[in-house]
Amino acid sequence: MLNQTLQEKYPHLEISILKLSEVQKDNESFRIDSEPFKKSNLYINTNFSYEKLSNIALINPSKSEINNYSKNTFVTFLSMQDLGSGFIHHREQGLIVEFENGYTYFVENDILIAKITPCMEHGKCAIATDLYNGIGFGSTEFNVFRIRDSRFLTEFVFCYLNRDSIRRIAADNMVGTSGRQRVPTSFYEKLLIPIFPMEFQKEIEKMVKDSHKALEESKELYKKAEEMLYLELGLDPKNPLQSLLNSVNRPQDLTKESILNVSIRTLKESFLKTGRLDSEYYQVKYEDIENFIKSYSNGYDSFSNIINNKDTNFIPKSNENYKYIELANIGNNGNISEPMSDLGKNLPTRARRIVSNGDVIISSIEGSLSSCALITQEFDKHLVSTGFFVLNSKLLNSETLLVMFKSQIFQEYLKKFPSGTILCAINKEELSKIFIPKIDPITQEKIAKYIQESFNLRKKSKQLLDNAKIKVEEQIQGKV
Structure with a gap:
């Protein structure tokens, strides 16, 4: 009742009054600034069932979870600058012995998303593909998600996480000092992923794969030039x-x-x-x-x-x-x-x-x-x-x-x-x-x-990926 009264009195502001118990819930860092409690951050479409991301994916796996490797294996190394808006722009090659400690570890088909500003704001993210020997090491400034639940396709979860609305919510939940803020792992652990029909997820999967194919064809044409x-x-x-x-x-x-x-x-x-x-x-x-x-x-x-x-x-x-x-x-x-x-x-x-x-x-x-x-x-x-x-x-x-x-x-x-x-x-x-x-x-x-x-194919690739994200957004909003 008080929320409604204040909102009517100050219609130009977004106002929420919460109990201390509500603020403390799932709030390990005990943030009391207003951003994490915006109404837009609390939106859930009750027409769908949801599952926590931590229940369907391995988040930031350790090196021990990369199987069957030796120190003389050639692997992929990615810096933050190698990630584009949905794609890997460039891949460096190196021996696994060079990446003993202090790196992020991932394998083929893992989801990579920046955790710091401004990289996250630029949408630096990708699905790990075409890795040397299927193994990747990289910057500690991006999160890794490995989907392990058969009810979810990697491409669908990727598009869900890659939407502008999720990035805005993630930005509101960042912790740290100005200029070095990061999205905490706990934000993703409790993030709810909707359980959509497999038929719809396969449609998204095809669009993402077609986007990747167009991008690779674009790169080949650039090489020919x-x-x-x-x-x-x-x-x-x-x-x-x-x-x-x-x-x-x-x-x-x-x-x-x-x-x-x-x-x-x-x-x-x-x-x-x-x-x-x-x-x-x-x-x-x-x-x-x-x-x-x-x-x-x-x-x-x-x-x-x-x-x-x-x-x-x-x-x-x-x-x-x-x-x-x-x-x-x-x-x-x-x-x-x-x-x-x-x-x-x-x-x-x-x-x-x-x-x-x-x-x-x-x-x-x-x-x-x-x-x-x-x-x-x-x-x-x-x-x-x-x-x-x-x-x-x-x-x-x-x-x-x-x-x-x-x-x-x-x-x-x-x-x-x-x-x-x-x-x-x-x-x-x-x-x-x-x-x-x-x-x-x-x-x-x-x-x-x-x-x-080459540029036309790159444009087509971007459009396909954007369309996939739009379809996911429309499904969440109940517009399809």
Whole structure:
């Protein structure tokens, strides 16, 4: 009665009055802040039966629960950045002996979901698939759920846990200090999972598997585009960097020094010419890469003569809403996922570049040089950080620019140019010194076709996964 009276008096607020016994129930950390007790967190559709997640799944299994392995077994390692919104972007391989302690352990078909902010807010989650020898080790910052109840399919539980509404509830139940908050395991242990008909769950399972299939096909098409570039340059697609270094003819008197990675420069040839005294800048491999680009049959030119660098600042209006692409949104195949949306006054001060359809963005920060992406129509007029270069070219199409800068050759080449102390990055002047091959137009067209098909399949994959989550949400709300 008191709840109703207060709600009528303050209709703009959400008010709940609970007894101390109700607050203490299933509240091991004894939280007394309001977030865990929001009405939205207490919603249950009584038309369904429910089961606690802890009763149907093994949560965060220990290493002892990975069977039949030896220390010489190759396994998958995943960092938090390898998880996308529903998918695994990238898989590292390593020997199991490297992951003795301090890791999360999982196997094929386990569910992985981030436990910290902002990773959880970005929806970093996946079903573990295509693991080396079926075994995975990874960051301790994601939870692992292994479904063991035959009444539940993994894909259905995954979609249920991956919904925005669950993420919001999980965020309300986080514990810890600001910036390092985590979803406690106890939240998932008591989370109720609805028991839906197996026919419906199989429908969800098919949509999730079809989504995964489309994504893998998308990755294969990207690889074909990359192979097309390497072949055009006369390199071995299986080991492009090594085949480049093997192909370079050095003067005989430099061969010994080159093998030792020694480069001798006079003051006139080094500092007085480049302004750089750091030895890394003069490594022989960079000279080899530049000589190789210069030998390309279709010609080459400097970056500044071929590519336009859009470096004009854009000042967001305080009370206008903008979409902002940050480093965490960039996928491994040049794709972009889930940009943030906020008023201009709330955006980071570095959100000062506006991008257009067809631009290519490239991180200038050492350690993140592989974060390159193609701006498609859906991201037109979004904002990006000043930590990105925003590029386009009349001579090279956008798809070719993307594949080129993400290629193993250019990723190695770009390592030459960063400078600085606390934050090492490529500046505009150094960027202009890069040599760019004038890729044959016919090859560019083939690369563009592969990339466009790849992006269409990735879009299809995302749509299938989104549709699966929507169907689960509708079923819970009783709309189907």
